[in-house]
Amino acid sequence: SQQGEEDPQALSIQEGENATMNCSYKTSINNLQWYRQNSGRGLVHLILIRSNEREKHSGRLRVTLDTSKKSSSLLITASRAADTASYFCATDLTGGGNKLTFGTGTQLKVEL
């Protein structure tokens, strides 16, 4: 399986509900990032959390990082229809070279 696997693969919720997505990885990291992709478009950076941080907030987004479990979660509070998109985690692997390693994403659908 791939480094940076998101769970669930797909999530459907009602507007106003919270959405939680998880990302697991296998080896040690320097940082972990979350990106959003609207259908067929480029990825947009949401938030970066470093390996020595445990939680970070940005507007309605809350990201946690548990390096002991090698996992991260992205919480979107009070979701809106405009949050409908795919969400990817990307890890900067220690010794992983000049790249981010992206997961396969969680497709979030927020219904009115």
Next chain:
Amino acid sequence: EAQVTQNPRYLITVTGKKLTVTCSQNMNHEYMSWYRQDPGLGLRQIYYSMNVEVTDKGDVPEGYKVSRKEKRNFPLILESPSPNQTSLYFCASNKRGFTDTQYFGPGTRLTVL
């Protein structure tokens, strides 16, 4: 407006016909990358460049070439495209290194018949 642009956005071509996808950024970033995105495989890095005239292979470089003659431009060249290169391609740039926040272009959807 700070942005990464790609052209064309959509391209349908035939096997063996050379093509170039252009990428340009106006943020004076030193680092640029090309990715391809395929269902179930996420994004995979094709090539990257750390500065003018400095390029290196990513995870899936076979069948691709790049050049970096100017800081702002990083074209992706397919000398002899094959159907397995049908994919969604993204160019990205960043300021401080490849593992920092990446700024992505809008994507180029390529179909090779």
